[in-house]
Amino acid sequence: MGFFEEVTLLTKFTFRFFRELFKPRYEFNEFVRQSYLIGYKSFPLVAITGLILGLVMTIQSRPTLAEFGAVSWLPAMVSVSIVRELGPTIFALIFAGKVGSGIGAELASMKVTEQIDAMEVSGMNPYKYIVVTRVLATTLMLPLLVILGDAISLYGAYIAVNLKGSVSFHLFFLQVFKSLDFSDVFPAFIKTFFFGFAIGLISCFKGYNSTNGTEGVGVAANTSVVLGSLSVFIIDMIAVQITSMLY
Template structure:
């Protein structure tokens, strides 16, 4: 009986070990598959970026479509950016005023708000708003065209889809987002002036004199340069996710959702790199 009991324990232990090894093997296989998919996606995106860059310098540039996309991306986003810019400046002023008042430095508030908006808050917040609106719009639009086989029909009819659909949208986003950022910066400073006059009385001329007294060219230049990279990242990610969407209507929503998430993450990463480079150079 003792031998039978000990042999059954050994058998159970061996089965348990085998099950653990099988589970470990399954987990390892799944991780390997995920890693393969990730590297494949990176390779596909790199190839997509190279094709877009090559077609951007093509002689047959779709200028009319480019202007239409500038209108869609730029002008159609102005109302949202207007509200965002005004609220951004007003909130920053309202939150900062009590702290500066404790130190008797309320006169420094316009310069602090202007520097914060121009250097960091204006570009990043505006880019994140654009990633949500523009990135999702491009991803959903191209995704629906992919699902309905319109992109395949363009290839059959000798219309280059990368040149017509992708290049125009990426260039439009690259050029329009810096314009929207500067517009949001101006409205943010204007909103700060309005917020200051809620509990005080500061003239328009005095406020802007105090605001731009601490701002120089090297505050403005790096902030504008990185917005071009924000726009390119948002346009590229939105186009890639929509252009490579799978078949089925469900993939359109997934393309729009993933475009927003990845574009927002890229905006934060690009901003971190830009801040480090600016800190080393200045």
């Protein structure tokens, strides 16, 4: 499939998503199930990544700030870095790796084993049942994972600050919230919806349109992760440009 052909198909796929999204009947139970699998089941991975991110960021930043005698700026610097940029991007990449590959492989194997065709024959709308629920779940679950991940990262930063110094929990979070602004939180939060949407949509698209039998399953899983991660960076770049224009 050529690049432009794929772009056309992806655009049609996206339009179909919005068409099917608002059309009854709503697959609420499947959406809840997918939210559990996509959101809740990804939480341990995001939590561990977040804790390590906070620890590493703080430990690595300390020597540079110590050179200027500005170690007291650690909570402010780490919190702004994590909340504005690192948290959303890194958790989205982790999410693309775990969920994107899962959705891509699952849908591709459903396609290969003709389960999607069987659904169509039985009168179900496979797109609505499989794609809409998953894309909606990724879109809504990633922001929640990012919020929890950011909170755990900041806790990791608090632990790291106390490894070589002594800052109380209250003072640490006072400094964190002192340095954060709505212009840091809201753009970062809003862009995670787009990250989640892109990851879900691309993974579903790749799985739903997979070809070449079982070989295609691996390809779909692989390209879902690669394109999902790439889309995260592209959306991030656009979001940063828009944010810097607005603020």
